[in-house]
Amino acid sequence: EADIYQTPRYLVIGTGKKITLECSQTMGHDKMYWYQQDPGMELHLIHYSYGVNSTEKGDLSSESTVSRIRTEHFPLTLESARPSHTSQYLCASSERNTEAFFGQGTRLTVV
């Protein structure tokens, strides 16, 4: 079973607040990813990292930022949450020659 953890699982927060979604994996994978999933829609890659101190934006524009200071940790931050940020955020990790393993997701609601 994959060991990738996301916290919190659910978050309801007011507009303008700063939030950080946590993602940690214990598999030692170099590559980590953040996907955004709106209801009834496909997942879109918003950020990825191929190693410590390496972060890139994905194919879906996002106002969020990420950091990768440790191999196992890949947090996502929204400096000022807005209702348009309401979505589910899924973290994943992989090696180059393996499939992606996903966390259980964080469902974010901004009111």
Add this chain to the structure above:
Amino acid sequence: AQSVTQPDIHITVSEGASLELRCNYSYGATPYLFWYVQSPGQGLQLLLKYFSGDTLVQGIKGFEAEFKRSQSSFNLRKPSVHWSDAAEYFCAVGGLLYGGSQGNLIFGKGTKLSVKP
């Protein structure tokens, strides 16, 4: 641009009946192909994957998928559906973007499966 199409948004089948979920992709070469399943409120779990070789691949929970190059398809099948199979199923292609990592995935919009008793 690369894309993945799952033409069926919602499918309902009776328990014990067979199942086929369709997936087509648009890309010149053969990408890595995946099927993931998502239960309500959960993350994605890998059902099976195709990289090369035998075009019929076996996965977990009794699922299989067949890659057909001529049709750019990778349809998911199960001979006898169980009530616990009710979930959302996503087809995805990987290894195409950003240096070719298999974790950089392009997803279809998903097919929601309901199972009747």
